[in-house]
Amino acid sequence: MSDMLYPADEAALSDMLREAAGPLRIMGGGTRPIGRIAPAQALSTRRMQGITLYEPGAMTLVAKTGTSIEEIEAVLAAEKQRLAFEPMDHRAILGTSGQPTLGGVIAANVSGPRRIQVGAARDFALGVTFVDGTGQVLSNGGRVMKNVTGYDLVKLMSGSWGTLGVLTEVALKVLPVSETQTTLKVHVTTWADAVASMSAALGTPFDVSGAATVQAKNGGFDSLIRIEGFETSVQYRASELTQCLAKFGAVDAVVDPWAEVKDLTAWADLDTVWRISVRPTDSLSVLELMQNLQQDRGFHCQLDWGGGLIWLGLEAAQMSDVQAGLALHQTLQRHVAQLRGHATLMTSGLLRDQDLCHFQPPERAIERVSQSLRKTFDPRGILNPERMS
Amino acid sequence: MEMPQPNAEILSKKAKVAAALRAVLPYDAVIDDPSETRAYECDALTAYRCPPMIAVLPATTQEVSDVLKICHREGVPVVPRGSGTSLAGGALPTADCVILGVAKMNKVLETDYDNRLIRVQSGRTNLSVSGAVEEEDFFYAPDPSSQLACAIAGNIAMNSGGAHCLKYGVTTNNLMGVTLVMMDGEIIEVGGGYLDAPGLDILGVICGSEGQLGVVTEATLRILPKPEGARPVMIAFDSNEVAGACVADIIKAGVLPVAIEFMDRPIIEICENFAKAGYPDCEALLIVEVEGSEAEIQDQLDRISRIAKKHNPVELRQSQSAAESAAIWLGRKSAFGAVGQVADYMCLDGTIPVSALPEVLRRIKELSDQYGLRVGNVFHAGDGNMHPLIMFNANKEGDLELCESMGADVLRLCVEVGGCLTGEHGVGIEKRDLMETQYSAEDLEIQMAVKDVFDPGWLLNPSKVFPLSVSQSRRAS
Structure with a gap:
């Protein structure tokens, strides 16, 4: 493969796409090599950089997609604002280096624990500019909070993994940083109690902004419930929630654990990681399946979004061989399909060279519509071909 | 406001189409008597009226599918209708269309408090969704001011907002899944009880597509615990x-x-x-x-x-x-209501960056003086969603046109300062001809190409959203 292409602006990118003779691998900082990566000429948005507009009073920031998340978060922090959807940094579990970019976060619709309260990356994207597979520069949405003018292609572009176009600029809604946060830990002995405790917390009016469960070091599970806001309000809600959660187990306030929960930093050494999205209470059925399949070999698990987001991880020693690994992957996707959810293989050393569906195979009608949309935006099929299969 | 000429060939087969529809629907769910189709001649944009050729009121997803199959086969345009509260003319019929009303489809299909969601048929009214979960102290957040009457189907079509969306977001942020019937009758499930599945965000593009991509018959909605006070x-x-x-x-x-x-x-x-x-x-x-x-x-x-x-x-x-x-x-x-007592009025909903508020209010005042029409502004300031009410006299010759002309100038102003034509009401017919002030020809073309994917024959609500001259070749095909 020849050297990476680095368009400096939309015009250069447009020329590159128009002249492309074969498939392109579209990337930002290259920190999220998730899905099928076919051999292709790499193209990075990294040189399209800079914040083009930031109005704290309007809670709006517009930036070029090659801008690093780190830079955006620093600029926001100076005005006591933030990306409220708290995008996950995948570098730990994927073993990548480089800088996560705005383009990558939107293209992969990357959110973190606060997603259950405030919405996903796609909910904060107000407008996009992108170049489609024919080299056309297109825009949709704008930079205002509410906009129903024409079709919402901003949503369609978010989470399209570069298969519909190369994002060049994104307008974001941003929110104030909370004055303070408190996290309550509820120690429980079963996954069922973990999910029930998170459901209970999320069913209160106390504005929970994070509900995750991690495996406790000395056995059992810790449900983590976060509340944020002004000091007096957080104190009040923490005390109400403590009472409400006491029936599940001992409740303590703990040091802010959310960076670790969000980025799965403790999972850096695992071989294989799946990300599964289901109805929160259906997570128990997935965990039961894993227990039956893995028996004594065990597995790693973290629940987020009140149980709706399941992270499953295996050490290399927890899988016997490639065939068993493939069978496990397929069994998981089949089971999750019955629950009408989705399982994605995020990374696997063992299964790296296998021909498999990283993303959940969609139902036939959805697949047909998706293929047809891809063909509309990228008739030659040059943008990240097969990435989402 | 111009509407396309009705297709004489379609009008000539009215009896045949009505008979075919009666074969799949209960007799009284097909309305073809001109004295009764008049009930569907307009929505809340009452300045424009046109009775449809036929109106149908299916009660199930399957019946919607059967209706669409017939219309697809016969080449009859279909205008979906929730409760008919659109301020933008989103449910305005054409003389040669079938109005597909979802009003009979108002059941709650599932409430799931542990997972904080409700599944309803799309004809259910916005407020009654909250009503269905009130006893457990939950509510459905988007609250358009027509919430007593407006249907979830219309909320999804227009991606409706409301006074409280500064905190809770608009419809698209609270919509988890839909059952969609495509124009050829195929029923598809998009999204569901989970969040953010990978795959193209088809749900995101359906929400706000003004009934042009398919007919939503069921919806999974996020519900939230009610605040204490x-x-x-x-x-x-x-x-x-x-x-x-x-x-x-x-x-x-x-x-x-x-x-x-x-x-x-x-x-x-x-x-x-x-x-x-x-x-x-x-x-x-x-x-x-x-x-x-x-x-x-x-x-x-x-x-x-x-x-x-x-x-x-x-x-x-x-x-x-x-x-x-x-x-x-x-x-x-x-x-x-108060403004309605003193004058006829047109309510716009252009949205602007909050920072441009003082300038826009000043220039609206200038336009008001220039046109000689009174304007009042009442709006959601936190998110810049303006609601200028331009007052006019419907009985005075030329006053409606003058008002529309001023309205167009106000919306151009919203776009000029970095905003958009519509923040929560939708484009419909009202802002259709202004779309080119906000979007380039290419930007409109890609949106129309998305409609091609879902409805290649352009039979669903075809004369809305895009300027007629721009969509002409597609609608004629």
């Missing part, structure tokens, strides 16, 4: 600029109210005369509402009051009781 503070200023600056300062201070409503002098006066809410004599009025426990509410109201006092308000009134809250909201909530 809510109370507003009313703040009066002697200029729009200062009120605008106060809004920006509240937001910058990190207080995120559930609503910040803004009323200017003409609206304050009309509302005061109508509702006797006790509003002060001032240029601009803010109503800022916060939620939480009593102590939390008081804390937030105090913070907001401290910020507001730096801007020397004419008056500042914190509600201390439910009765006082009701009094503060009374004028605002009766604003549209």
